Amino acid sequence: MSIPKIFRIKLGVSCVYLIRERGTILVDAGPPRQEQKFVNKARAAGIDPEEISLVVVTHAHMDHIGSLAGIRTITNAPVLAHAGEKTIIEQALTEIPKGVTPWGRVMRFAISLSEKNIRFEPAPVDIAVEPHNPNDCYPLNRFGIDGKIVHTPGHTKGSISLLLESGDAFVGDLLMNGFPMRRGPGIPIFADDLETVKNSVRVLLSQGAVLFFPGHGNPFAASDLTGIC
Template sequence: MKRILIAAAALVALPAQAQGPASWTTPTAPFKVADNLYYVGSAGISVWLITTPQGHILIDGGMPGAAVQIEKSITELGFKPKDVKLLLATHAHIDHVGGTADLKADTGAQLVAMAQDKAALETGTYPGSEDVKALNFKPAKVDRVIRDGEVLALGGVKLTAHLTPGHTAGCTTWTFPVTDQGRKLDALLYCSTSVAANRLVSKTRGPQYPGIVDDYRKAFAKLKTLKADMFLAPHAEQFGLDAKRTKLGQGPNPFVDPTELQTRVAASEADFRRDLARQEEAAK
């Protein structure tokens, strides 16, 4: 969590051509996580492919320029980018939707987003920090707006959208079933609850957006009610991607751990409280 906070904060201070940590744009070979769930992101930024007989679902779009590599990864796995029918997002920040507009143009897929992140996606800006041009990305038109608890269905797969706001106003945690070695499991793709570059309190500029502190608290409360056999996240370090990937095929699936969600949420909530205390002290 600390590495993500530092990286995101550093990105705010960099010029327009900033690309963030090298891992965010470093290609890595795609791989299978469960029966119809695949990783097609970079070394540091997650992008997820869920395949179905009626077309595929892609969650997140990586950094600007990532579409080419993501599409290459999809092809290497034996699938066609043109068969992607739904584009989803965890949250509308440059490192997770920077390539979404290109992916939409290339695949013709429908872009679906939580109502509270629609404006950010369609303007390509970081709400509350619109003046920080380093955080801008290519805007993309949202084809379908969803709300908390809404279910998307394609080819027999159902994904539930959970609004877990704070990191962005429309931060969306996705839950969906997966099958691994004949076992039916519940997967959860966590949006993020890190503070990163967000202003929780500020004497000069105000919070990143009105109600952000209460939103974080709502997100933690909701995440504590959820369960997951498989915890996934937008940044590699948020769920130990490298270590798990190394262990694939050497025994039980290392991505399966019913305790990880609540362990990660507890750690993030502790980080949030420390960040809030620091910002409150600085604002005095």
């Protein structure tokens, strides 16, 4: 197992992650119109976007796939997502799940006011994975990464996480940490099903996750989740 280098890049309200081991992959693609900012920040971190060999999409919300089409063109890297999110990505549909906390319901209403005016480019999904149970994972060794894709539904039905052998877990919106979503680490404020969220977190913990890298906010340790899941 190599020690991964992890670069966190903030694009608008979202965070995307570059992971470099023997290969380099990207997790998520940020909100719309962030392509150039991504390129600039990747280069500032010493990574040529063309060395990226895979873009993993944790789920098909516009703040994670808004710049996917542009980044796919720039990197020429295949896009991997869960089969259940493929149509949403390829048709650039916007769809936010219901708010499951009081603040989530306020945010959901605010987003709904502008949702229909937000446009972004669709992007093809080159690798549609469909793991059916926690042990049915998609390995990433062929991309030079010691890790795997784990199906972690709950925020959306087709949400996936990337779990490295090092214990670093890239979870999209399975967990959130930070403004404007939350004040500290915890469950997402929007979710398809909250009990499924908690079960997915338990799956990641049982498979060795020790450090969580969310799509919104700073990374946090598994111990920060005590009493939450």
